[in-house]
Amino acid sequence: MRRITERAVHVTSITSQSQQDISASDSSDFTLFDAETTGNLTRDHIMKLAVGVTGAVLIKNFSARQDCDDIMAALETCEFGAYDEQVITPRIAKLGPAVNDLYSSGKLNEQYWEHCAQALRTRSTLLRGTDPMDLAVSRLREAWGGEVERARTGGKPMYAGLIREMTLGSRIHFDEITLEYPGTLDEIPASFLTFNWYLAMPAGGGETSVFRRRWRPADEQYQDGYGYLDAVVAGEPAATMAPEVGDAAIFDARNMHIVRPGVGPGRRVTVSFFLGITGRGPLEIWS
Numbered sequence: 001m002r003r004i005t006e007r008a009v010h011v012t013s014i015t016s017q018s019q020q021d022i023s024a025s026d027s028s029d030f031t032l033f034d035a036e037t038t039g040n041l042t043r044d045h046i047m048k049l050a051v052g053v054t055g056a057v058l059i060k061n062f063s064a065r066q067d068c069d070d071i072m073a074a075l076e077t078c079e080f081g082a083y084d085e086q087v088i089t090p091r092i093a094k095l096g097p098a099v100n101d102l103y104s105s106g107k108l109n110e111q112y113w114e115h116c117a118q119a120l121r122t123r124s125t126l127l128r129g130t131d132p133m134d135l136a137v138s139r140l141r142e143a144w145g146g147e148v149e150r151a152r153t154g155g156k157p158m159y160a161g162l163i164r165e166m167t168l169g170s171r172i173h174f175d176e177i178t179l180e181y182p183g184t185l186d187e188i189p190a191s192f193l194t195f196n197w198y199l200a201m202p203a204g205g206g207e208t209s210v211f212r213r214r215w216r217p218a219d220e221q222y223q224d225g226y227g228y229l230d231a232v233v234a235g236e237p238a239a240t241m242a243p244e245v246g247d248a249a250i251f252d253a254r255n256m257h258i259v260r261p262g263v264g265p266g267r268r269v270t271v272s273f274f275l276g277i278t279g280r281g282p283l284e285i286w287s
Contacts, residue, residue: 033212035239041143041250049252050191050277055239056210062248063135067127068199069245072269074126080165088226090168090261095119097159098287099181106183108153116159123161132271133161136197136248140275140283147282152186160273160285167202167268169261171227174215175253175274177286189276189284194253198243200269202262208249209240211256232256250275 033055038045041059048054080093083101097115102108124131141148150157176192177184196208211233222232233256241249251257253274262268276284 033237033239035210035241041139041248043143043145046144046193046250046275046277046283049193049250052252055212055237055255056208056241056249056251058241058243059248059250060244061246062139062197063246065246067132067135067246070128071126071132071199075163075269078122078126080163090170092168092170093165095122095163096161096287098162099158099177099184103181103184108158108184112159113156119159123163126163131161132163132197136161136195136271137285140195144283149282149284151276151284151286153184155186158286160287162272162287163199163269164272165267165269166259167206167262167266169205170259171224172211172230172232172256172258173227174256176215177274179215185276185284185286187276187278187280187284189278191277192253193250193275193277195248195250195273195275195285196243197248197271198245198269199271200267201243201245202266202268203264205260205263206268207240207242207260208251209238209258209260210251211236211238213256214254215256228256 032053035056035058036045036048036054037058037060039060041057041062045054045057049057075095078095080095082091082093083098085091096119097112099108102112102115120131123133126132127135137148150160152158175194178188213233213236219228219232222229236256239251243249259268273285273287276286278284
């Protein structure tokens with residue numbers, strides 16, 4: 001994969017030929033990769049992430065704090081599973097199936113659909129008798145100005161909306177379903193993003209850093225278990241977010257990213273799923 005050099009143009013008043021010859025990318029104060037904070041997610045935010053001119057978007061108060069507290073209270077009676085701990089450490093507990101759990105021979109196995117049905121039943125009443133994903137999808141639909149639908153595999157709608165506890169953090173990694181799990185999606189999206197809605201956060205830590213760095217074959221020299229050593233992103237620009245309860249974040253999951261461990265009391269729990277921008281227009285979602 002080639003590294004791309006971005007260019008952009010400042011909207012300024014040009015008064016001389018010499019000024020016209022100056023590239024904006026030569027300006028020391030010009031960046032194209034940062035975390036943008038907003039109180040109102042729009043289609044423009046999503047498109048800027050998709051084309052790579054924004055590193056991440058942090059949406060403040062995506063939901064009320066009370067919504068998050070009520071979901072967390074309901075989760076106290078739910079049994080969490082986890083990603084395969086022989087592969088993924090530190091441990092990441094979760095409610096719901098993920099593609100990487102149950103993918104084999106180019107497709108999802110039958111256990112995936114059993115886990116999907118069970119998780120949907122469990123999740124369906126967590127927000128005062130309703131599914132938290134209904135709230136998340138309705139707000140994404142409003143921001144996008146179009147439909148948001150579950151991605152399909154073999155004609156069947158996939159699961160979207162893992163509830164994950166990542167209090168111990170994660171290693172540097174990337175997520176790209178068409179590269180890692182080819183043949184899964186019936187419709188390959190033009191761009192891949194990931195969405196996280198923060199239901200609980202520890203007293204400190206828990207930040208997410210997204211690096212302007214996509215995977216390259218040569219990166220396998222830095223592989224460390226399921227993730228990568230810090231050297232893989234050395235010198236790369238990073239967009240870092242420190243979300244609070246009720247916030248949400250979106251970024252391009254194909255960029256290398258890391259979650260820092262929590263510090264002090266409290267859990268780091270999110271509703272998480274991927275977003276794909278389709279050629280047809282709707283956003284498709286999956287986990």
